Amino acid sequence: MTDSLRVAMIGHAFMGAAHSQAWRTAPHFFDLPLTPELAVVCGRDAGRAAAAAGRLGWAESAIDWRSVVARDDIDLVDICTPGDSHAEIAVAALEAGKHVLCEKPLANTLAEADAMAEAAERAYAGGVRAMVGFTYRRVPAVALARQLVAEGRIGEVRHVRAQYLQDWIADPEAPFSWRLDKTKAGSGALGDIGAHIVDMAQFVVGEPITDVIGLMDTFVTSRPLEGASALLGGADGAGGAVDGHATVTVDDAAAFLTRLGSGALGVFEATRFATGRKNALRLEVNGSRGSLAFDFEDMNVLEFYDAAEPSETAGFRRILATEPGHPYVGAWWPPGHGLGYEHGFTHQVVDLVTAISAGEQPRPSFADGRQVQSVLDAVERSASDGAWKSVALPAPVG
Amino acid sequence: MTDSLRVAMIGHAFMGAAHSQAWRTAPHFFDLPLTPELAVVCGRDAGRAAAAAGRLGWAESAIDWRSVVARDDIDLVDICTPGDSHAEIAVAALEAGKHVLCEKPLANTLAEADAMAEAAERAYAGGVRAMVGFTYRRVPAVALARQLVAEGRIGEVRHVRAQYLQDWIADPEAPFSWRLDKTKAGSGALGDIGAHIVDMAQFVVGEPITDVIGLMDTFVTSRPLEGASALLGGADGAGGAVDGHATVTVDDAAAFLTRLGSGALGVFEATRFATGRKNALRLEVNGSRGSLAFDFEDMNVLEFYDAAEPSETAGFRRILATEPGHPYVGAWWPPGHGLGYEHGFTHQVVDLVTAISAGEQPRPSFADGRQVQSVLDAVERSASDGAWKSVALPAPVG
Amino acid sequence: MTDSLRVAMIGHAFMGAAHSQAWRTAPHFFDLPLTPELAVVCGRDAGRAAAAAGRLGWAESAIDWRSVVARDDIDLVDICTPGDSHAEIAVAALEAGKHVLCEKPLANTLAEADAMAEAAERAYAGGVRAMVGFTYRRVPAVALARQLVAEGRIGEVRHVRAQYLQDWIADPEAPFSWRLDKTKAGSGALGDIGAHIVDMAQFVVGEPITDVIGLMDTFVTSRPLEGASALLGGADGAGGAVDGHATVTVDDAAAFLTRLGSGALGVFEATRFATGRKNALRLEVNGSRGSLAFDFEDMNVLEFYDAAEPSETAGFRRILATEPGHPYVGAWWPPGHGLGYEHGFTHQVVDLVTAISAGEQPRPSFADGRQVQSVLDAVERSASDGAWKSVALPAPVG
């Protein structure tokens, strides 16, 4: 029997459901050195938290995260709340000696991210571990891409081409939500989905983004309020509501050019207005010896071009990343039996629990998360004054 | 609180793992009218059964399926053993008043399938329900295909083109296994994977296959024995082993032409020798008003051609079957966040539990499974004498 | 300066346009040992033939093919008429000592094909060459497929999967035409497009089809007559017209299972009812060491799976068959600048002229064409009595 790892999860919406599935599932497919125990789920509303506990499989529910974080019988705090509360909860949990898994983006501001990374560093000495949840790293095809780059299969990296394309607000009549309110969400497409491509690109090529110039845009600046919000003259109390409409205060889309550590050239784009693209998280990397291409809408596939092959038989290969030799895959099904979105979360649990048990630093660390944040911050600053910006903190990637 | 449904699972290999994941997961994503309880898992070896119970999440383990089936505290028996034991277990369970979920193919012979379908029919009156596990019906893209056909979106069906292509024994040096031994497996590619395309095709078009002519082949008739089998002079005791090799007694590949109920023309092919195809379960249906195409290697996609569209803008659409309005999808993730192989099993649990609770006949029923078996039987007979055969039992499909 | 090759073309419709473009274009891209001279085009109607000469670039026009074939100043007769006149024209031309290029299918009946092959054999001794026009062999991606098979890159062939899918009469209201009249067209989908996949499959794998069992169908047996035909009570005089409709006397679709020389298993399908498929000539070949896949709707691509590659990096490669080292490509454009449908005809001219000049037998020969015909004949016979048939003439392929 392995020791247990008693988990408290704060927040129980979309990410809470994904994390719960991961905590429940990981031990059934992987040999974990510690057995996760779904101890308590915490939410602001008692009734909804209790319902979530039942539905998601947690032993108890609670409404005060501070007392949860302080409990002696909790080993790890899993933060699935919106970004504006990450810093406060994470720092408190780390100071209380709990391991922390924090959803991305690490924080809504660089200052918060700094505080969190510093708290994680202080806690590390005491055996406490912290990790940020960029789960797309753990899609087998993406982890395979990293492996091939690390093995030198594509040579020196020249180009990184990353896009995260969604379309859920492409319709100008799509209603206002808290995600479009900067005071709550911190950022729009840039922080929500741009963060993922920054992390994934840096992870796969193993090099930090060093310089950026960006462009941000809000195509639809006023949106209808729905239901209660409209009656109350605001979206969850959003100011500026006029005639049943509220003002969008975050970016709908962001694009940026970058330099990476070795001199590679990056082109990044994140948008919620790419009509017809539902979750097209795409990465293409071109190197001196080969290329790789990935699109989450076909998530079990990695395309690989090997320039060492004679030109007569060279071509992008559609590798079905479902072979036993592919990262994480051996624990699942036979070749060709693809995985889905939530498997990345299960792999995250596996890697986190393994690192905690081994006393190692799980990656991406809070320092990694802060570095992503510093890239996004540089993009925002460059978009605001139209000038190139250096990224403050390139160090921890690699 | 809903009532519980106490499940006993017989067998705990590949299918046992998939079924367990489904029983565990369904209640967390769907509102089930009954709550599955993973009561007991049964296997031939006590130690391995106990280990499986721990790994797969069952409360107890057992080694005698007969006593399990007889237990008062079991409501449903889930049969995940090889095909040669399906009939005996299923009939016993039905007679003991247990609901039954039986993995496909329903049985290794048509006679067994008959007995099972009759037992299911007898038990039905007593409120007992039986279902066979053709889970590919429950991949959202496939269920959507059925929906579009039923709505008349492709008009009158002209062509059905179905393939199930794998390659796990394409290498002549791949070792012998029980799956290549007719006395154990009953059939090779035809029964193992051909059964899936027969069920899927009939399900999607809503018409039974009525006539067939087939061709079956064994490309590699002798294969090396591995490890203990080689030392013992046989594969799990397989006769005919010579010089560390055993004789393959099942088909490596099968192909057949068919007629379907309405006069549509079908072309089916199942093989384990399609080098590079890992789990390419493909269906294309052409109708007078449109067409549909599916490939499990890209399982979240359904291609749809609508001939009502002007030719200038007509084309096969790549529908990402991940919208809330698609079958089963609303319970999972946002658009573009694809599902994986095991989700079909979860949907199977949902449909089965719902039907049991409502007192309805879950589909595919044992009669449906027997009809698939009768198609396979006709293919085998036609392959043996080179003449067209009528399918004995077209009735229950539709 | 090279000697000229004076060409007479009989027929000037779709195929006449394609052949003319090839005769005009080949000398500008390839170094031909003989220079084609577009001497005369022949058609039944003087005015239309003269117009065709002007439009298609022929020096003269004529209306009597017999006198054209007899002319001393003609070296080669290019037959682009419907199949029912191929035999008569070809035999006359060969006997007059002219080289012959004859469109596929070689003839409408096996007896005619026999006569043509025998005439070609007789003429061969006198230095006269004959070739049948299966141009799809000369699409670079298809020629590359042949090359890879011949080099052993896919090993022993196990499966051949060939489809030719069109949809131009999928609509039941599509009008009657001579192509649907057996007395004129000889055959429907089987002879028109099924012939292509038979030739292409045998060419690529280098093995003849030896045994077949087929199924043929006419989904829509009566179709509206258009314009003058309707007024005259017939389609170009077709009997059996009733109420402005005529009876379809050819197959709309054909499917057949085959054995090939080495024991490979073939599945073939030709149809004009595959809604949404415009010219989907597809071939997939699975061998013990690899696989190949082609679809004419993406004609510059050959997919290749190399089983020698480790499973972690194996996958179907999308080879853009536009490299200088690919067959025929060096004469055209840089990599990635694809070719189109008519290029196959230009390559046909190149190969034909080269063989004539070298005194070699151009392939596919009339004997090859007859062998394809004998396969189609066997399919028709098997479809009519439901029994397997041997192909009479497997010899010349390979």
Added chain:
Amino acid sequence: MTDSLRVAMIGHAFMGAAHSQAWRTAPHFFDLPLTPELAVVCGRDAGRAAAAAGRLGWAESAIDWRSVVARDDIDLVDICTPGDSHAEIAVAALEAGKHVLCEKPLANTLAEADAMAEAAERAYAGGVRAMVGFTYRRVPAVALARQLVAEGRIGEVRHVRAQYLQDWIADPEAPFSWRLDKTKAGSGALGDIGAHIVDMAQFVVGEPITDVIGLMDTFVTSRPLEGASALLGGADGAGGAVDGHATVTVDDAAAFLTRLGSGALGVFEATRFATGRKNALRLEVNGSRGSLAFDFEDMNVLEFYDAAEPSETAGFRRILATEPGHPYVGAWWPPGHGLGYEHGFTHQVVDLVTAISAGEQPRPSFADGRQVQSVLDAVERSASDGAWKSVALPAPVG
């Protein structure tokens, strides 16, 4: 009989071959109001020019473009030389009253482009017409994209995503050539292939690029000289050759962000280092009502997403742009019989000859070409100082 249009072509390399094929072919497939006469081809070397005349089908050859341009029996001058001679030849031809077709990019500098556009404007009044050769506009799938945008099928344009990816110098050992010498080529990837995506994007969306910020890079700054160049210590006399290597003075890759007229956001990238991408000219446009996507490596296909479709059946459609109703296609082959690279050049001849005959301004005009040049110029300036630049001349697009 139509009047003839007597053409002189200056230059006979890659572009000369493509233009010659177009002049020869157009009258055979399209009803042209004027009949092109391939009068004279002009090159610097008498022997090579004479050979080119023979190979490419021109009546005569010449070596002095000035005297060719002055000839009374020439109606149109077709300029296929490198960019550094475009201005001089074009201005002279226009002043001599000849129509001009000039290959892209219009010129190597904005000043030259200005002079050319002004010369074209002056000549216009005298009935002389000038056009620049952005042939990708005339690929049917691209022309269809323009049509759909113009019809409002994708609504208001939000995103333009354009890439032109090649890999012919991705290998650091690929030899030096004049295309890598700024004094001859003017620019590298930006002017050579970036020009195409600028023109295509503006054409399809019907809006000019107004502001840009770019990044340019030269990954490999020194390359080996081949053959004679190496012996002579330079590439065609390139200065700076050391030890058999010469210095690359143009960009290997360029990327830029843009604003378009209506406020859409553009991301552009042109590179010769995208290993495995041979001629991947890609455009994706996202609008409020739909999206379009094109990739020249699959040039007969346009992908179209129609957001008016219910989400259950919406998806990117793979429109095979080979229907009679698609632009230019009616003159060619039946549906599904794709076109190739050179067909765009034939369509260019058709449009040019038609405009000349009708007295209309053929597009893209020299003013259009100059506007593209002004975009590239702005990119270069922004890449040099890291600041956003306005495009000087947005006017003529639309």
